[in-house]
Amino acid sequence: MNTTEISESPSRQRRKEARPAELMAAALELFVERGFTATKLDDVAARAGVSKGTLYLYFASKEELFKAVIQQGILPVLDQGEEMLSQFQGDAGALLEAMLLRWWEMVGSTHLAGITKLMISEAGNFPEVAQFYYENVIVRGRGLIRTVLERGIASKQFREMDVETAIDVILAPQMMFTIWRHSLGPCDCGKQDPEAYLKTHMNLLLNGLLTGEKKK
Amino acid sequence: MNTTEISESPSRQRRKEARPAELMAAALELFVERGFTATKLDDVAARAGVSKGTLYLYFASKEELFKAVIQQGILPVLDQGEEMLSQFQGDAGALLEAMLLRWWEMVGSTHLAGITKLMISEAGNFPEVAQFYYENVIVRGRGLIRTVLERGIASKQFREMDVETAIDVILAPQMMFTIWRHSLGPCDCGKQDPEAYLKTHMNLLLNGLLTGEKKK
Amino acid sequence: MNTTEISESPSRQRRKEARPAELMAAALELFVERGFTATKLDDVAARAGVSKGTLYLYFASKEELFKAVIQQGILPVLDQGEEMLSQFQGDAGALLEAMLLRWWEMVGSTHLAGITKLMISEAGNFPEVAQFYYENVIVRGRGLIRTVLERGIASKQFREMDVETAIDVILAPQMMFTIWRHSLGPCDCGKQDPEAYLKTHMNLLLNGLLTGEKKK
Amino acid sequence: MNTTEISESPSRQRRKEARPAELMAAALELFVERGFTATKLDDVAARAGVSKGTLYLYFASKEELFKAVIQQGILPVLDQGEEMLSQFQGDAGALLEAMLLRWWEMVGSTHLAGITKLMISEAGNFPEVAQFYYENVIVRGRGLIRTVLERGIASKQFREMDVETAIDVILAPQMMFTIWRHSLGPCDCGKQDPEAYLKTHMNLLLNGLLTGEKKK
DNA sequence: TATGAATGAGGGTTCATTCAT
DNA sequence: TATGAATGAACCCTCATTCAT
Numbered sequence: 071m072n073t074t075e076i077s078e079s080p081s082r083q084r085r086k087e088a089r090p091a092e093l094m095a096a097a098l099e100l101f102v103e104r105g106f107t108a109t110k111l112d113d114v115a116a117r118a119g120v121s122k123g124t125l126y127l128y129f130a131s132k133e134e135l136f137k138a139v140i141q142q143g144i145l146p147v148l149d150q151g152e153e154m155l156s157q158f159q160g161d162a163g164a165l166l167e168a169m170l171l172r173w174w175e176m177v178g179s180t181h182l183a184g185i186t187k188l189m190i191s192e193a194g195n196f197p198e199v200a201q202f203y204y205e206n207v208i209v210r211g212r213g214l215i216r217t218v219l220e221r222g223i224a225s226k227q228f229r230e231m232d233v234e235t236a237i238d239v240i241l242a243p244q245m246m247f248t249i250w251r252h253s254l255g256p257c258d259c260g261k262q263d264p265e266a267y268l269k270t271h272m273n274l275l276l277n278g279l280l281t282g283e284k285k286k
Numbered sequence: 287m288n289t290t291e292i293s294e295s296p297s298r299q300r301r302k303e304a305r306p307a308e309l310m311a312a313a314l315e316l317f318v319e320r321g322f323t324a325t326k327l328d329d330v331a332a333r334a335g336v337s338k339g340t341l342y343l344y345f346a347s348k349e350e351l352f353k354a355v356i357q358q359g360i361l362p363v364l365d366q367g368e369e370m371l372s373q374f375q376g377d378a379g380a381l382l383e384a385m386l387l388r389w390w391e392m393v394g395s396t397h398l399a400g401i402t403k404l405m406i407s408e409a410g411n412f413p414e415v416a417q418f419y420y421e422n423v424i425v426r427g428r429g430l431i432r433t434v435l436e437r438g439i440a441s442k443q444f445r446e447m448d449v450e451t452a453i454d455v456i457l458a459p460q461m462m463f464t465i466w467r468h469s470l471g472p473c474d475c476g477k478q479d480p481e482a483y484l485k486t487h488m489n490l491l492l493n494g495l496l497t498g499e500k501k502k
Numbered sequence: 503m504n505t506t507e508i509s510e511s512p513s514r515q516r517r518k519e520a521r522p523a524e525l526m527a528a529a530l531e532l533f534v535e536r537g538f539t540a541t542k543l544d545d546v547a548a549r550a551g552v553s554k555g556t557l558y559l560y561f562a563s564k565e566e567l568f569k570a571v572i573q574q575g576i577l578p579v580l581d582q583g584e585e586m587l588s589q590f591q592g593d594a595g596a597l598l599e600a601m602l603l604r605w606w607e608m609v610g611s612t613h614l615a616g617i618t619k620l621m622i623s624e625a626g627n628f629p630e631v632a633q634f635y636y637e638n639v640i641v642r643g644r645g646l647i648r649t650v651l652e653r654g655i656a657s658k659q660f661r662e663m664d665v666e667t668a669i670d671v672i673l674a675p676q677m678m679f680t681i682w683r684h685s686l687g688p689c690d691c692g693k694q695d696p697e698a699y700l701k702t703h704m705n706l707l708l709n710g711l712l713t714g715e716k717k718k
Numbered sequence: 719m720n721t722t723e724i725s726e727s728p729s730r731q732r733r734k735e736a737r738p739a740e741l742m743a744a745a746l747e748l749f750v751e752r753g754f755t756a757t758k759l760d761d762v763a764a765r766a767g768v769s770k771g772t773l774y775l776y777f778a779s780k781e782e783l784f785k786a787v788i789q790q791g792i793l794p795v796l797d798q799g800e801e802m803l804s805q806f807q808g809d810a811g812a813l814l815e816a817m818l819l820r821w822w823e824m825v826g827s828t829h830l831a832g833i834t835k836l837m838i839s840e841a842g843n844f845p846e847v848a849q850f851y852y853e854n855v856i857v858r859g860r861g862l863i864r865t866v867l868e869r870g871i872a873s874k875q876f877r878e879m880d881v882e883t884a885i886d887v888i889l890a891p892q893m894m895f896t897i898w899r900h901s902l903g904p905c906d907c908g909k910q911d912p913e914a915y916l917k918t919h920m921n922l923l924l925n926g927l928l929t930g931e932k933k934k
Numbered sequence: 935t936a937t938g939a940a941t942g943a944g945g946g947t948t949c950a951t952t953c954a955t
Numbered sequence: 956t957a958t959g960a961a962t963g964a965a966c967c968c969t970c971a972t973t974c975a976t
Contacts, residue, residue, distance in 0.1 A: 086956075103410045107324040111950065121958050123952085132950065191407035193469040194319045204473035229493070235486040242458035249465075253409040257420035270451040278494030279379075279435075279444050279452065298976065302939070327967065337941050342968070518935075535842045539756040543971065553937045555973085564971065595927075623839035625901040626751045636905035651927075660927050667918040668927065674890035681897075685841040689852035702883040710926030711811075711867075711876050711884065730955065734960070758945065769962050771948080780946065 090128045090138070092118045095181070098139045102184030102252050106136055106192050136192070140199055143185050147177055148210045155214055162222025167272050169214060170244060174264060178248050186245060187252040212237050243271050306344045306354070308334045311397070314355045318400030318468050322352055322408050352408075356415055359401050363393055364426045371430055378438025383488050385430065386460060390480055394464050402461060403468040428453050459487050522560045522570075524550045527613070530571045534616030534684050538568055538624050568624075572631055575617050579609055580642045587646055594654025599704050601646065602676060606696060610680050618677060619684040644669050675703050738776045738786070740766045743829070746787050750832030750900050754784055754840050784840070788847055791833050795825055796858045803862055810870025815920050817862065818892060822912060826896050834893060835900040860885050891919050 096118035100109040111132055115122045129135040154172060158165050177183055189207075193200035215237045222228035247267065250258075312334035316325040327348055331338045345351040370388060374381050393399055409416035431453045438444035463483065466474075528550035532541040543564055547554045561567040586604060590597050609615055621639075625632035647669045654660035679699065682690075744766035748757040759780055763770045777783040802820060806813050825831055837855075841848035863885045870876035895915065898906075 089956095105321050105323060105407060105411070107321060108411055110948090122950090123958055123960095124956080126951070127956070187406065190403065190465055190469040191321060193473075195321070195324055197472070200470055201473050204470050208470065208474075231490060232486045235483060236490055238462065238483075239459050239487055239490050242462040243455050245462055246454065246458040249406055253406040254416055254420050254424065256413070257409075257417050258424075267451060267454075270448045271455055274447065274452055274455050274491075274494070276494050277445070278490070279438075279447065279492050298939070305939095326965090338967090339941055339969080340939080343939065348967070537753050537755060537839060537843070539753060540843060542969090554971090555937055555939095556935080558972070559935070619838065622835065622897055622901040623753060625905075627753070627756055629904070632902055633905050636902050640902065640906075654927075661925070663922060663927065664918045667915055668922055670894065670915075671891050671919055671922050674894040675887050677894055678886065678890040681838055685838040686848055686852050686856065688845070689841075689849050690856075699883060699886075702880045703887055706879060706884055706887050706923075706926070708927050709877070710922070711870075711879065711924050730960070737960090759947090760945080770946090771962055772960080774947070775960065 093125060093128060094139050094142055097135050098143060098181060098184060101139060102188045137199055140185060140203060143182050144207050150176065151214050155217060162218055162225060162227050163276060166218050170268060174268060183248045184252050187249045215240055240275060309341060309344055310355050310358060313351050314359065314397060314400060317355060318404045353415055356401060356419060359398050360423050366392065367430050371433060378434055378441060378443050379492055382434050386484060390484060399464045400468050403465045431456055456491060525557060525560060526571050526574055529567050530575060530613060530616060533571060534620045569631055572617060572635060575614050576639050582608065583646050587649060594650055594657060594659050595708055598650050602700060606700060615680045616684050619681045647672055672707060741773060741776055742787050742790060745783050746791065746829060746832060749787060750836045785847055788833060788851060791830050792855050798824065799862050803865060810866055810873060810875050811924055814866050818916060822916060831896045832900050835897045863888055888923060
C-alpha cells in the first residue's frame with residue numbers, strides 16, 4: 071500500500087494512525103471470546119502488539135475502549151444497508167434475500183459478527199451502550215426489513231401479516247446463527263455452510279412448513 | 287420443634303436443606319444479569335440473605351457454583367419434554383405448537399430462561415460446561431423438534447424439507463425472544479405478550495410469508 | 503481402668519475428664535508439624551475426634567490452647583529431673599549420663615520432644631509464652647546440668663571450665679537431635695539409634711576429640 | 719541520566735535490578751521472625767518500601783518467594799567453605815576452628831543465620847524445599863567437617879572416633895547458638911560474645927570435660 | 935455437654951490505571 | 956509516542972469464633 075516505506079514497521083506514520091483500529095480489533099476479539107470483565111487489558115495490548123500503557127494513549131479507560139469497539143464497529147454497516155434498499159429494483163422476496171445475503175457478507179462472516187454476541191452478553195452492564203446499540207442497530211435494522219415487508223405486502227407478493235413478529239421470525243435465525251459461532255458453535259461440528267443455510271432458511275420462510283393443499 | 291412458626295426462622299434444619307437451591311437461584315439471577323466474572327460472591331450471598339462465607343459451605347468455589355447453576359437448572363426440563371412427546375395424540379402441527387408453548391411455560395417464562403443467555407455468554411470461558419450443555423440441552427432439545435417434524439413429514443402434513451435447518455428456523459425465534467428479555471429487552475418497550483407472539487410465529491412458520499398463488 | 507464401662511465410649515465421665523488432654527495432645531502434634539498459624543482448629547478437633555465447637559468448651563481461644571499445650575506439657579518433666587538429682591549417688595560423669603538418658607526417655611523419645619521445636623518456631627509470636635518457657639524450662643534445665651558440672655569440678659573429676667558454655671556444649675546435641683526429628687529428619691535416613699548416639703556423644707564430651715598425648 | 723543523584727530515586731533501572739534482593743531480604747527477616755504463614759505479604763512489601771502488588775512483579779506467589787529466599791540465601795556460602803577447605807595449610811584442629819569461625823562470620827553473624835531457624839520451622843510445610851536444603855546445605859556442610867575430621871585422624875592429631883556423631887557434636891552448639899538468637903534469645907540477656915563462645919566451645923571439644931588423668 | 939451451620943474480618947492475588955523514563 | 960514498573964482497590968477464599976439447636 072505504501073510503496074516507499076522501510077522494513078521496520080509499516081512506517082511510523084501509518085502505525086500511529088492505524089493504532090486505534092488495531093487496538094479495537096484486538097479488543098473486539100477478546101471481548102467476544104471472554105466477555106468484557108474477563109478480558110485483561112494486558113492481553114488486548116499483547117494481541118495488538120503494543121504495551122499496556124499504550125492503550126491509554128488512545129482510550130481513556132477500559133470502558134471507553136468497549137464503547138469505541140461497539141460504536142465504531144457497527145455504524146458503517148447500516149449505512150450500506152439503507153443505501154442498498156433505496157437503489158434496489160426487483161420484487162420483495164428477491165430484495166429480502168439480497169439483504170440477508172449482504173448482511174452475511176458484511177457482518178455475519180466477519181469478526182464484526184461477534185458484536186452481536188458481545189452486546190447481548192454485556193447489555194446488562196452497560197445500559198447506555200445497550201441503548202445506543204438498540205437505537206442505532208436494532209431499530210434501524212428492523213426498519214430495513216420492515217420496509218421490504220411492507221413493499222411486498224403492498225405489491226401482494228407477501229401475505230397480510232403481523233409485520234413486527236415477521237421481522238423477528240426473519241432475523242432470529244440469522245442472529246442465532248451468528249451468536250452460535252461465538253458461543254456453543256465449537257461444541258458442534260455438523261453445521262452446513264452459511265450460504266446454503268441462508269437459502270434453505272429463505273425457502274422455509276417464504277413457503278412455510280405446510281404442504282400447499284393444507285394452507286389456510 | 288415449633289410447628290407453627292412463620293418464615294422468620296424456618297428451623298435450622300429446614301434452612302440447611304434449602305440453602306443450595308436458594309444460593310443457586312441468587313447466583314443464576316446475578317450471573318445472567320452481569321455475567322460470571324462481573325458477579326461478586328458478596329452480592330450473591332447478600333441476595334440469598336447469607337454471608338459470604340456461607341457460600342463455601344455448599345460450593346467449593348465460584349466456578350463450582352456456576353456449574354451447579356447450569357446443571358441443576360436444566361436437567362429436569364428436557365425430561366418433561368420427552369415425556370410429553372411420547373404421550374401426545376394429534377397432528378404434528380398441533381404437537382409442535384403445544385411443545386413450544388410448554389417450553390415457554392416451563393422455561394421461557396421462568397428465570398431458567400436466563401440460563402440460555404448465560405450459557406451463550408460464558409461458553410468461551412467454560413468449554414466443559416458448554417460441552418455438557420450442548421449434549422444435554424441442545425442435542426436433546428433439537429431431537430424433540432426433529433421427531434415432530436419427521437412425524438409431520440411422514441403423515442404428509444409437512445412438506446419435504448431440510449429438517450436440520452427447519453429446526454433452526456423453528457427454535458431461533460424462541461431463543462432470541464428468551465435471550466432478548468435478559469439483554470437488550472429493557473431498551474425496548476413495544477414487545478407484545480409472549481403467547482400472542484408464539485401464535486403469530488407458528489402461523490408464519492406453518493404457512494410462510496408468501497401468498498398462496500405464488501408458492502412454488 | 504474402668505472395668506464396668508460399656509462399649510460406646512470409655513464412659514462419658516471418663517471422656518469428659520480426658521477431653522482437655524486429648525485436645526492438647528492433638529494440638530501439640532499439629533502445632534509441631536505445621537506451626538501455630540498454619541494449624542487449623544478444624545484439624546485439631548478432627549484429630550481429637552470432636553467437633554470444632556467443642557474446642558471452645560475447654561479453651562477460650564486458639565492462643566489459650568497454645569499456651570496450655572506448652573505449659574501442661576513441660577511442667578511435670580523438670581520436677582522429676584530435680585528429684586533425680588537430689589537422690590543420685592555416684593560420680594558426676596555417671597550422673598550426667600544418667601540425666602541425659604532420663605531426659606531422653608521422658609521427653610526426647612516422646613511427643614513432648616516436639617515442644618522444643620514448637621517453642622523455637624513460635625517464640626517470636628508469643629513473647630510471654632517464650633518468657634515462661636525460658637524461665638521454667640531453660641533456666642531450670644540448665645540449672646540441673648550446672649549442678650552436676652559443679653559437683654564434678656569440686657570432686658576434681660571434671661576439669662576447670664567455663665561452666666555456662668559447657669552446658670551449651672552438653673545440651674546442644676541433645677536439642678538438635680530432638681529438633682531434627684521434627685523438622686529435617688524425614689529427609690535423612692541414616693540416623694543411628696538414640697541410645698548409641700547418646701553414648702558416643704558422652705564419650706566425646708568427656709574425653710574430647712584429641713588423642714591423649716596432645717592435650718594441653 | 720543524572721549521574722550525581724543520591725539515594726532518593728536511584729534511577730528506575732537500578733531499582734528494578736535490586737528489587738528481588740531487597741524483597742527477599744525483607745521476606746527473610748519476617749519469615750524468620752514470625753514464620754511463613756504468619757507473615758503477611760503486606761508487611762514484607764512495606765518493609766521493602768514497595769506496595770503489595772510489586773511483589774508479584776518478581777515472585778509468582780508467596781511460596782515462590784519463600785523458595786527463593788531459601789535457595790538464593792544459602793548457595794553461595796557452601797561454595798566458599800569448600801574452597802577454603804581445599805586451600806588450607808595447617809593442622810586439623812586449627813582448620814576446624816578456622817572453618818567454624820569463618821562460618822560464623824559469613825552466616826552466623828549475618829541475617830542469613832535465620833535461614834537455619836526458618837528451615838527448621840517450615841520443613842514440615844515444604845518438604846521439597848526441605849529436601850533441597852538437606853541435600854545442598856546439610857549434606858555438603860557435614861561433608862566439610864567430615865573431611866577435616868578424617869584428615870585429623872589420619873595425622874593422628876584426632877582420636878579414632880565415630881565420625882558422624884562427632885560431626886553432630888561439633889555442629890550442634892553452633893546451630894543452637896544460631897537458632898537461639900532468632901527464637902528464645904531475646905528472653906536471655908547473659909549471652910557472652912560469639913567469638914569467646916566459639917573459643918571455649920573449641921577448647922571443650924578438643925579436650926573434653928575430664929581432667930587428663932581420668933581419660934580412658 | 936456437644937454439634938456444626940453461620941459469620942465476617944483478614945490475607946493472597948489480580949488487574950485497571952498511573953507515571954517516570 | 957511508547958514503555959513497563961509501580962500502585963492499590965477489589966475480589967476470592969479461609970478460618971477463628973459464635974450460637975441456635
